[in-house]
Every structure is written in structure tokens, then in C-alpha cells.
Amino acid sequence: MGRFAVLGGASVTNTGLSIVTGDLGVSPGVSITGFPPGQVNGSIHNSDAAAVAAHADLITTYNDAVGQIPDAGITGDLGGQTLPPGVYNAASSIGLTGTLTLDAQGDRNAEWIFQIGSTLTTATASHVLLVNGATARNVIWLIGSSATLGTDTDFAGRVLAQISITVNAGVTVNGQVLAINGSVTLDTNRITRPW
Template sequence: MAANVVRAFRGSAGSALLAVGMTLAFIPAFAVPPSSAATAPVALGTAADFSVLGASTVTNTGPTVISTNLGLSPGTSVTGFPPGAVGGTIHAADATAAQAQADQIAAYNDAAGRTPTTTLAGDIGGTTLTPGVYGSTSSLGITGTLTLNGQGDPNAVFIIQMGSTLTTATASTVNLTNGAQACNVFWQVGSSATLGTGSTFKGTILALTSITVTTGVSITGRTLAHNGAVTLDTNAIDGTTCEPGSLSISTPSARSLGSGTADTTITNTLGEVTVDDTRGTGPSDWIATVTSTDFTEPGAPHIPPSAMTYRPGAPISGTGDGLFTPGTTGTLSSTPRTAYSHTAGTGTNHLTWNPTLSIAIPFTAPGGTYTGTVTHSVA
């Protein structure tokens, strides 16, 4: 994925003065250690293809809408469709449902086997959780709003374990903020789950026994029950998938570098520039390149890119793992040159720096306002 940032730069000049605005570069080489070990998502296998998966029965009342598949195994009784509608296929006591159940219990065991870093108890409504593994030896409830804050990372994973039941109150809400995605939220329930009337729920429920979804509940995620029934009543269940992350560059606004007379050099920093890579948990290599046009003033000789020296700046902040390596200090041109690269890293990473541009004003340059364009790409 490439991101291009292009800005035209303007400034003012007196007697052969020059002002140039913002540009983009990357930083000196440094290794950024992981700020913390990221939590891996729970692998659902073929169970990810199901919005609803039960063991004994699946029973529905009213016009429930299920976005993907509905499954049942080893039971055979699926009732209430219609009036309920299934966007995918109903698999009852077939090989597909049996495999999904096998994958679901593997996922349950994975989630239950994670080591919690924070202990929860009682009602967790009105609180905010950040990514990680949370554990309760007993039941959990949600009254009001529970907020899951992804801290800007769309790959942030939340695993909430409980030894017994999960119960949400009427009109309660699980709210996702700052990049958190329902596909990365997993509720490992040691017995049964009951979602209260009119509540809004996010994430995949992995219940050892049964799941009861009462009237008017909306779910972005999945209801997967291993040993018991799934009971529905006029619900909307969207078995969501993760949206891919992105690789992007953000830059400061165009600004003047200052002014100077003919046959002198203007040098200034260019403002903070950031690369954000949220593409996932796999390899996260990228290369940023930079080019420049001439800087021009009507009726005056052009100042070519070769008169501009591009210097990587020291890092201001960085997160993620791997090696961030700068291009060498040198002049710009219309041909892309490496500004900075990231190698040997995995998952989300972020880098902010403040580069410097020096422009040698030709002795032939008359006074005026010189404008140029610097283009930056990352891929």
C-alpha cells in the first residue's frame, strides 16, 4: 500500500530571498524494542464462518437477521427460520457444523488457557479496558456501558475470561473506541451467557454451555455455544470480519523555511512527520521515498532539486519492533530516493521525526517567491 503526500511550498524573498515550506524525510537508524508483547487473536478456524453455532438446539422467535451461517451440531433441531432470516447457510448436524464445533472448542480452550494480566470481578459496566487478557474466577456482568479502547491499533486484541456466567443488563452497551474491532474481542464464558433486552454487544462469545439472546439485542460478532442451546428473539447478529489496517504518512502543514540572500544557504527543520503501519500481525516492511521538483519564481532562474540537501532527523517517537533505517543524507531529485525503511519487524509500528532541508540559493537568483513540490511515498 502506498501513501503519497504532496505539498506546494511558498515563501517570501527580499533581495534574492527564498522561503520553502514543509517536506518529508525519515529518521536515523535505530531499533525500537517492543513496547509490550501484543496479544495474539484467538484462532476460530471454520467457526469464524458462523454467526450462530449451537450444540443441542437453535431456537428463534421473531424476525431475527443473521448475517452469515447458522450451525448446529450434534443436535438436529433448528426452529424459527422463518420468520428469522439467515444470510448464509443453515448447517444442521452435518460435517460442516461438526468441524465448526471442533474448531470452536479449540478456540475456547485457547482463550481459557491465556494468562490474564488483569483480574476482573462483578459488574464491569462503566469501566474502560485496554488491549490484553482479563480474567475472572466467577461471573461477570455489564450494566450501562463497557468501553474497549483499542489505543489506535485496529489489531488490538481483548480476551475476557470468566469462570461462570456472563450477564448483560437491559439496554447495556459494549462500546469500541480508538480502532478496536469486534473481530478481535473474545468472551470465554465458563458456563452460559445471557444478553439483556435491547442491549448492544460486541465480540465473539465462546460459551461452554448455552447462550440466550433476549428481545431486541444487537450483536456485532458471534454466538458460539459448545454444549448447549442458542436461543434468539428478534435480534440482529452480524458475524463481522476484521477490516485491514493501512500504511500511511502524515505531514505538517506547508510552512516557510525562512529567507536568505543570493549565494547563501537556508537551513531549517520541517516539522513533525509520521508513518503509521497498522496492517496486521505479519511482516511489516516498508520503504519511504522522496522526490522534488524545481523551485520556481516567475521570470527567475529555477532552483533545482540538486541545490537542496535532505538530512534525516533524530527520532521523536517510535513504537513497534524491527529496524528503522534512514536513507543517506544527500540532494533531492525527480528520481525517487530512499528516505527511510523499516525491516525485520512484525505487526503495528509507528514513527515520528523532524527532518531538515538546506537550500543553496544560486548567486544568480533575483528576489521573489519561489514555489516547489516535494512528493513522499511509502509502500
């Protein structure tokens, strides 16, 4: 799944002029729509060998990360918080309104894992800010059901959802959006896989 910016389990659907940098695929489903007008700076994989392998890798990565022992619990809304590296666990849903700052404290290898029991929902124009050496590839969001990124959100990290991911209009993702069983829905977005 490393080279994929977008991977859906059932389908990938796009509206508008989305730009995906990295590969885009679906497996085990076979439905990819909206490209064009969407643009993929990479390859499109419709349930081919690469997509099947990425889907299997996604499940393994998800299960490994879910099995990590939490350093701290989180509840409610993450807006306004600054979090050091660690494993954060939420029993149910988490929201993000405003800005969440992830502070690597000068360690470029710093990692964050967010174990979210059900849903992740960001409000309009929310932000995940990476500071002091934090990198998007070292941030994993594990979503027990589905994620919804609100209009004009500026998001960072690898979103791994059990079911679906809805990326609303104007959202920018520095990372990956990867759905195990359901669909990824895009709408005039810019999604860039971290290198």
C-alpha cells in the same frame, strides 16, 4: 467456526424476526427452529460436515483462549469501565450494566480475551463500545457456563459459551454467539458476524 454467526451445540431456537448475517448451525445436536420467521443471510448447517468442523474449531479456540495467562483480574460489573487490550480473568460471574468501552488506542490488531468462570449477564440496554480502532472480531468472551444478553443490549465480540447463550428481545450482536454443549436462543435479534 469463522463463517458462523450462530452455532449451537444442542439446538438453535428463534422467536420473531431475527436477522442473522453469516452462517447458522448446530452440532452435535440436530434441532434448528424459528427460521422462518427468522432470516439467515448465509447458509444453515444442521449437523453437516461444516457444522461438525465448526464445533471442533470452537472447542479448540475456547481451550486455547482459556489457556492464555491473564493480564488483570475483573470482578462484579464491567459497566462504566474503559479497558485497554489484554487478557482479563474473572473467577466467577460477571455482569454488565451500562457501557463497557474497549479502547484499542489506535492499534487495529488490539485483542481482548475475557475469561469468565461461570456466567455473563447484561442488563437491559447495556453496550459494549469499540473505540480507537477496536474491532469485534478481536474480542473474545469465554463463558464457563452460560451467557444472557439482556433486552436491547448492543453487544460486541465473539461469545464462546460452554453451555448456552440466551439472546433476549431487541439485542444486537456485532460478533458471534457460539455454544459448545447447550443451546442458542434468539428473540427478534440482529446478529452480524464480523468480517
